[in-house]
Amino acid sequence: MAVKKTPAALGFRMPAEWEPQEAVWLSWPHNHATWPGQFRPIPYVFAEIVRQISRFEAVRINCAAALQPRAKRLCAKAGADMKRVTFYNHPTNDAWCRDHGPIFVKHDRTGEVAVTDWVHNAWGGKYPPYDLDNLIPPSIARKLKLRRFENDLVLEGGSIDVNGAGLLLTSEQCLLNPNRNPHLTRAQIEQNLRDYLGVKQVLWVGEGIVGDDTDGHIDDITRFFKADGFITCVEPQQRDPNHRLLAENLERLRGFRTPGGRKFEIVELPMPAQLAFRGQRVPASYANFLIINGAVLVPQFRQPKRDAAACAIIGNCFPGREVIPIDCYHLIWGLGTLHCISQQQPA
Numbered sequence: 001m002a003v004k005k006t007p008a009a010l011g012f013r014m015p016a017e018w019e020p021q022e023a024v025w026l027s028w029p030h031n032h033a034t035w036p037g038q039f040r041p042i043p044y045v046f047a048e049i050v051r052q053i054s055r056f057e058a059v060r061i062n063c064a065a066a067l068q069p070r071a072k073r074l075c076a077k078a079g080a081d082m083k084r085v086t087f088y089n090h091p092t093n094d095a096w097c098r099d100h101g102p103i104f105v106k107h108d109r110t111g112e113v114a115v116t117d118w119v120h121n122a123w124g125g126k127y128p129p130y131d132l133d134n135l136i137p138p139s140i141a142r143k144l145k146l147r148r149f150e151n152d153l154v155l156e157g158g159s160i161d162v163n164g165a166g167l168l169l170t171s172e173q174c175l176l177n178p179n180r181n182p183h184l185t186r187a188q189i190e191q192n193l194r195d196y197l198g199v200k201q202v203l204w205v206g207e208g209i210v211g212d213d214t215d216g217h218i219d220d221i222t223r224f225f226k227a228d229g230f231i232t233c234v235e236p237q238q239r240d241p242n243h244r245l246l247a248e249n250l251e252r253l254r255g256f257r258t259p260g261g262r263k264f265e266i267v268e269l270p271m272p273a274q275l276a277f278r279g280q281r282v283p284a285s286y287a288n289f290l291i292i293n294g295a296v297l298v299p300q301f302r303q304p305k306r307d308a309a310a311c312a313i314i315g316n317c318f319p320g321r322e323v324i325p326i327d328c329y330h331l332i333w334g335l336g337t338l339h340c341i342s343q344q345q346p347a
Contacts, residue, residue: 006195007149012105013198016164017291020347024053028063028071029095034334041330047078052324054081056293064091090139093132099156100133101343102140114147116196118155123214124179153192154180158217163224166200173207173216205249210241211281219339220285225317228258229265233287269313272301277333286310290338296321299328299337
């Protein structure tokens with residue numbers, strides 16, 4: 001029997017988010033249960049995000065045909081550059097494109113961009129149904145005529161971060177969770193990531209932040225901002241349960257070494273003050289920023305001093321990029337913000 005060649009064996013890798021992008025993908029919000037009692041402002045927030053991204057690059061939106069007329073009106077009214085905005089008749093269950101969308105890989109020699117298509121089970125089966133979300137990667141691959149590599153590993157885009165130079169960062173709480181891939185060992189999961197995303201080494205932190213229903217997605221905790229640098233959340237308030245979790249992750253980061261044997265540069269990013277909705281703490285985090293061509297979008301939580309400090313810290317990590325604050329006060333009631341709703345397609 002012929003052995004199927006993996007993306008890595010063929011020369012593909014997942015580029016870092018700061019590398020050139022062709023477009024950012026979104027999935028238009030329509031599921032009222034995701035923002036119970038708070039859905040009304042959400043399409044307007046998305047329209048503003050579309051406006052900001054369209055200043056710099058193309059925006060591609062998964063959206064059932066019936067929802068498109070209003071979505072287009074809202075984006076146009078918000079001031080989006082509609083010449084750069086394309087809607088695709090791809091119905092979804094929910095709006096979290098980072099997790100149900102394709103994870104794109106690129107061949108450095110030929111420039112070919114391909115789709116890796118993983119299993120999406122709605123964060124361990126928490127929010128059925130998710131059948132339509134699972135069809136998004138093959139639908140995008142077909143529409144764009146891109147090669148598609150299928151993998152039966154349960155994996156969400158928000159659970160990993162790469163530096164584009166062989167390293168991948170993730171959390172034990174998520175990828176080793178029995179509600180994802182209970183039949184696989186840590187070593188087998190690592191091999192899948194190496195084979196399909198072209199990474200050489202997997203770096204593991206421990207747990208995610210309190211209130212995160214994704215079981216510890218890395219994009220709410222720690223991100224690469226350059227090949228040998230992390231920007232990582234810290235919680236100064238010792239009585240906050242996030243203090244210990246994030247301090248333990250920071251210790252792990254300090255123990256990591258680059259392939260060349262050096263320590264990583266680590267930039268600390270203080271958390272916003274606690275936010276709760278109907279008595280439930282939500283996972284508000286400034287680490288859920290989105291890097292695009294020429295800019296970085298930073299979530300804001302109507303906490304002026306902390307919001308401004310986060311913009312300054314993140315801006316210093318990305319010199320030469322415009323820092324664009326985005327009000328995510330309403331968005332976070334759905335338990336995610338800017339990075340969670342988006343997925344970049346490399347140029």
